Amino acid sequence: MASSNFWFLLIPLAALVVVVAGGLGILKLQKAANAKAAGTDRAAHVLRVGLPTTGKVLDSTDTRTRIDRIYILTRLRLHVDAVGGVPDFETELTVPLSPVKMPQFAPGRMVRIKVDPATRDIAIDEPRQ
DSSP: OHHHHHHHHHHHHHHHHHHHHHHHHHHHHHHHHHHHHHTHHHHHHHHHHOEEEEEEEEEEEEEEEEETTTEEEEEEEEEEOOBTTBOOEEEEEEEEEOTTTGGGGSTTOEEEEEEOTTTOOEEEOSOOO
């Protein structure tokens, strides 16, 4: 008789484990998608190896995508100043910005950036969040 009561407890417990594991898996996938959308891996590399310079914000566009329901994924078009043998150039970069920091990235503003001279990848080198 005791063994039959055991099955009534085991089945709901197993279902709970499956639901929790699935929820954690979904959260992990969402975090990975957010990191890819924000370009955090590439930006971390550029911040490590890049040369410091400045860039002028030419255009700032809201992509209508949010990260963690707070940060606004914003496409910035920048004119990057020459540094370390790399001539000045224009490029676009999509970064997550806090709504509080949006005015610091308005068109016409100068921002600190780092440039990887090998690939000409850039990363914002100032607080964005």
